[in-house]
Amino acid sequence: MSRPLSTYRVQLTPDFGFAQVAEIAGYLRDLGVTHVYLSPILQATPGSLHGYDVTDHSRIREEFGGAKGFREMAERLAAHDLGIVVDIVPNHMNTTNAAFWSVLRDGTASPYARWFDIEWDDDGKVALPVLGDDVEPVVDGDVLRYHEHEFPHPGHYRLVDWREGPGYRRFFDVSTLIGLRVEDPEVFFATHEVIFWLLDEGLVDGLRIDHPDGLADPRGYLERLRARTGDTWTVVEKILIGHERLPDDWPCDGTTGYEVLNRVNGLFVDPAGRQPLLELFTRLTGQPADYAEVVARSKGEVLDLFFGAEVRRLAAATGAEPETVAELLAAMPVYRAYVVPGEPVPPESAEIVETAAAACSPAARRLAHEVLYGPPEVVTRFQQACGPVMAKGVEDTALYRWFPLSCLNEVGGEPDVFGTPVEEFHAYCADMRPHAMTTLSTHDTKRSEDVRARLSVLSELPAEWKEAVTAWSSAVSHDPHLDYLAWQNLMASWPISAERFAGYLLKAAREAKTAISWVNPDPAYEQRLRDFAEAAVKLPVGEFTERIDRHAMSNSLGAKLVQLMMPGVPDVYQGNETTDFSLVDPDNRRPVSYPRTPASEWDAAKLLVTTQALRLRRRLGAEAAYTPLAADGEAAEHVIAFARGGGAFAGPVTGGAVTTGGPAAEGGPGVPGDEGRARAVAVATRLPVGLERRGGWGATSLTLPAGSWRDLLTGSVHTGRVPLAHLLNRYPVALLERHDL
Template structure:
C-alpha cells in the first residue's frame, strides 16, 4: 500500500523520461509512489490520456514501453514505486477512426465484427447503424457539396476502400464499394450525420455527453481481459503497485468489476490484491458501498471536509445577502440545480433518456397489466425521476434484491418527482420506480435488467453535467465551495464533524486516498484556501467589491451579467500571485466558465456579443492600474488568513487517515484554475533548489518555502513512521483543545500515539478574541518534537501560542 502519492500528468509535453528525471526529487520530497495519469495509448496529441485508443500499447507519444521501462527503473533506483490511472468505462472515437482498431472493425463489419461486444451499441435502431455525428452540415448537403469521397486504397489494415470527409476517415462495408456514392453511404454499418443529431439520436453509450468517448462493455469477460492485459502484466511484474479507477459509476456493474479486478491482481494463493481506489463522488453523507472490494475513493469526500474547516460558517448569511444584492438573484442554489439538471436531461442527454423510455415502453406493452402506461407518461416520469435523484448511482444489481439504502434513495427521489407530476402520472411513476428497483416483472426479461443498469448509468451524467458543469458555473456566493463532490450550500466544517469523518475513515477505509487538488478540480487548493478567507472578511469584501465595480465602470458593457462579473473578481483575488493572472489564462478560463454556465453562450452556439463583453471587461480590468492597485491592497489584507488556511488544510490532508496525494507542483503555492490551466508545466528545478536550501538549514523565505517545508516534512514523517499513519495500528483520535480556532488530532496507537497534528483555523475570529492567550491543547504523555521547527515539547497541557509561534501549523512527532 502506498504511504503517499505524487500525481504526474503524463502527456507528449511531459513524457515517461521527463517523469523519470524527477524520481530523485520525489524521493527527497518524501513520497512513496508516483501516481501516473493514464499510461495506455490515447488519441494522438492527447493532453490527459483518458481517451484510450489501444489497450495493448503504452502511450507512444510519452515514450512507449521503452520509456515506461526507463521510468520504472528510475523510480526503483530512488526507492519509489508507481500507481496508474485506469479508464475502464470508455475508449476514444478518434479522428481518424482507424486509430481505434476495435471501433474500426465494428464500423466496417457491424454486429458481425469480432469486437461488436466491446461497444454498448443499440443495434435495434431502424437502419441498424452506429451514428457518427461528425458532419458540419446535413448529409444531403454534404453529398451535394462533394465533401465526401471514396478512396479505394485507404484502409490502413487491409488496403481496402474508405470514405473520406476532411480529416475523418471511415471504412467501407465489403461489397458496397461499387455503389453510387449516396447508396454506398446508406449501406454502411454506420450512419454519417450532422453533429447536432447526436444529442437526439445517438445509439451508443458514451462518457457523459462526450460523443468522442464511446463506452465499452467491460462487464464482458473477454473485453475485461483484453482491455486490462497490459496493465495486469505491469502489476504482476511490479512496475505498477496500484490502480486508480476512473468513473466506476459508468460501468454496468461497478461491484462486479472491482471483484474481478481484486481476483486477477491477487498475489499467490490467498494473497492480497492490489491497492485500488475509485473516482467515486459521494453526495452529502453518502458512504462508499461496503461490498466494493477496494481501498476507498480518490478523495473528494475528504477534500470537502478539509476545506470546510477553514470556512467560517458565520459568513454564510452576509455573503448570501451580498450576492443577492450584487446580482439580483435570490434563488436558492437548489433551484439552479433543478433547472440545470432538467436542461441536461431534456437536451444534452435526450438520446440516453429516449433509450430508457424505449425499454420501458416495450416492457409495458408486453405486460397486459402495464399496457396502459403511455410512452409520453413514461417519458415524463423518467425525466422527473432523473432530475430528482440526488446520488450518482443507486447500486441496484439485476437479479438481486435492491439494498435498503438504494430503495431509500430512489423512493426519496420519487417523492420529489411526485410533486412535479400530475395526478394521472402517479401510477406510472410507481411502475418506473419499481422497475428501477428490480421489484416487478419477469426475472427472465432482459429488458428489465437492461433498464435497471441503464437508469443508473444515466444518473451519473445528469448529476455531473447538471451540477458540476452547469450549476457550479451559475452561482458564486463563494466559489471556493463550487468543487467536484462539493455542495456550495454546505458552509464550513466544525472540528467535531471533521473528527467524526476522519475516525470513520480510519475505521472503515484506512487506505483511501485523500486529496486537495486533482486534474478535475475547478480551482487548485491554494486558490480555494484564499477565497475561503472571504467568509471571515465579509464586510471588507463587500466594500472592496463596491470600490472595484465603481473603478471598473468604464470597462463594463451592458451585456455583462453581474454573476459573471462577480466570478471575475473572485478569480482575480484567488489567482493573484506577485501580480494579476495573465490575460491569456483569465480569458481562456472565462470562456470556459461562461460556456459551461450556458446562460448567455454555449460551446455549441457561442454568443459573440456576450463573449466580447466579457473579454472587454476582463482585459480592461487587467490593464487598469487603479483597479489592480485596489485588488492588490485587498489581497494583502487577507494574506495572513490565506496563509493560515493554505498551510492548515495541507497539513490536515497529509496527516489524516488515508493515503495523501500531492498533485504535481502543489508542494509550492499553486494558483491554478480548471483544466487545462492546471496542466501547465511545473518548474521542478526551482522546487528542487528550494528543497535543498531548506534541507541545508535555511529558514523559509516566503510562503512557497513554508508550504514546501510542511509538505516535505509531513511526507517524510509518513515514510519514516509508516506504522503511525498506515496499517492496522494507525489509529485516529481528536486531541482536546480549549478553543475551536485550533483543530488537532493524534495518529498511531490508541495508548501511545506517534504523531500529533495541529492547525490554526479561522484566524480573523481568533484575533478578534485576543489571540491564543492562555489557550491550550493536551498532548499525550511523552516528549514531542516539532517536525517543522525542531522545538521539543513535553506531554500534558501545552500553550497553543508556544506550539504555533513560528507557523500556524505544527506536526509533533514522539521522541524515542
C-alpha cells in the first residue's frame, strides 16, 4: 500500500476487534477512505475500552484476535485496497506489567530498572501512592495485597498515601500509567518490536504517535523512529496553541489535526456573538469575563492537587523554592518549549519561557535561566512537566469552568477567540504540510462535530438563546457553575437520555473541580445532579434544537466539506460520516453500527458529502495545490471556497490572493489562466443565520476556474461566473470536479 490519502478511525474494543473491522472493509472502501486508522493494538489492561494502558509490548492484544487475527484482518482489508494506520503509545504503559513487577521486586538489580523514569529514595526504594484508609496491607505468600492492588513480597518499594505522588514519572496525574524511557535504545526497540515487524511485513502503512510531549526528547525519538521505519507516514498527537507551529526539525508528516479542527470550527462562528454570549455566561455563572484569569487559577490549583512530587523534584534539582517552580510552570502558555540539553536554545523557545517568567516573581525569572541553560536533568524535567500542567489545568479544568460558547472549548482551543476569518484560514492552508492529518472529531474531543455545528449557531442567535436559557433555568436549576454548560450541551446533543446526560454532567463537574472532583466526591451533590438531568430532559429543549437545525446542518456540511477537501490527510472518526451527537468520552466511544444508514435528511446529505469528497480525494492525490476563491457581491462573507489541483488561477481574495502550487495567473486575481490545472472546487456556506437575515445570496456570484465543472452532489454542470443562489440551491455546499480534461 501507499501513504494514506484519507483515514477512518476505529475504536477497537473487546466487542469490536480485528474480525469486526474486516467485516466492514467493503463499506469503508465504498465510503472512499484509503486506510483504516486503529486505536492501540498491543496487549492492554483486560477489558480496556481505549487501549492506551499497554501492559505488554511484545504481544498484539488477544481480546482483539491476537497476531493471527491482525494478519487476517490486514489481508481482508488489502483485498479491498485498504491499508492500516496504527496508534502507538511510546510515552507510558500500565503499572500492571511484568517489567515493573520485576523492578518492584528487585529494585535497581532488575534488568528492567532502566525502562522507567524512577526517582529512587535514599534507601533504594520507589514510592507507590496507593494508601488511602486505615486498612492494612495483607501478605499472601509472595504477594502483598491492598484492596484491588497487588505487589511482589518482599519488594524493593514503599507504599505511601495516594496524595503524595509517585516516585516515578507518570502520564499526567494517572499513577497507574508509568512513564517509559524510550530515549534508551534498549527500551525503544523492546517497546516497538511488534510495530516494527508489522511495518517490515507490509501489514501497516502509517503511525499515529500518542503524546510525544511527554518524552525526554520528542525530536530525538522521531529521528530514531524514522531511521528505523524509513518514509513511513507518521503523525504526532501534538497540541498547538494559537499561532504555535510544529517544530520544523521534527521528522514527521504533521500533527493529528487539533489545530485544524479549531480553525475549521471557527469559520462557522460569528464574532459578533462574543459580547452578548460572554455577558450571559458571566451573569449566569459568576465566573470572570477574563479567560486568562480562570486559566491561571486552574493551573495553580492542579499544581497543588496533582503535581507536588514533580514540583518537589524540580525544586530539589534547581535549588529553587517549590512555590517558585509552580509559579513558572503555571505561567507557561504552551505544552512545551522544546529545549534540548547540549544544544543552543532556539530563540523562539527562549522567548516562550522568558515571556512567561516576565509576569512572575524575580525568583521565577532567575529560574527561567536555569530551565533553559541549566543541567540536562533540569531542562528535560521542566519540559516534561509543562505538558501535564497544561493538560490538567486547561483541558481538564479551565475548559469546564469558562464556556460562553462551548463549541470553542476543544483540545487546543481558545474559548475567548470567536471566529476564524476566511483570509486567515486560507493563509493557514497555504502553509500546511501536505500529509498532515486533518480531523473534526476524535476519541479525545470534548463534543462531536455535529454538536459543535449546533452550538456555532448560537453565536448568530444570542438573544434567542438567552431567552430560551432563561426560561429553562427558571424551571430547573442545580449549580450555577455547571447549569449553563448543561443547557448548551443538552440542546446540542438532543435527543439524549437522562442517563447519558447525567454521565456527561458528572464528568464535567468532576473536571471543573468547583463543587466535586474525581478525588473529592460528594454523593449528595451527585444525586442532585442526576435529579437535575432527569428534570432537564423533560423540558422543551428539543423545540429550540429543531428551530436551529437547518442552520446547524449547513454548518455541519460546510465544516465536513472544508475538512475533507483542504490540504492534508482527512480523518473520519467512526460513525461521523453521518450525524453524531456525542459528548466527551466515554460517550463518544459508544459502539457504532454498520453500515451507516441515513435516518434523516441531514444524515443523507452528510453521507453524500463525505463519500463524494473522499472518493474525489483518491483521484486528486495528497499534494494537489490549494487556491482560494472568493465570491463577488454583498453576501460574499457568507461563503468559503477554494480550488484543489491547480495553482495558476486565483480568484479575488480580500487582502490579496493566497495561492500554493504555482504563481497567480497573468492579469491578476480573478482572471482565469492555465486552464488545465485546477481539478476540484469546494464551496461552503458560513454564518447561515446572517445570510438568511439579509435575504439570501441575492446577486452574489463565484467565478470558477476555466473549464466545465460538475457538482458531484447534484449532477449539475457549471462554467464561468455562477450565481451562488443557483450553485447552492439544493445543498448549502457544492463539490465540483472538472470533467472536460
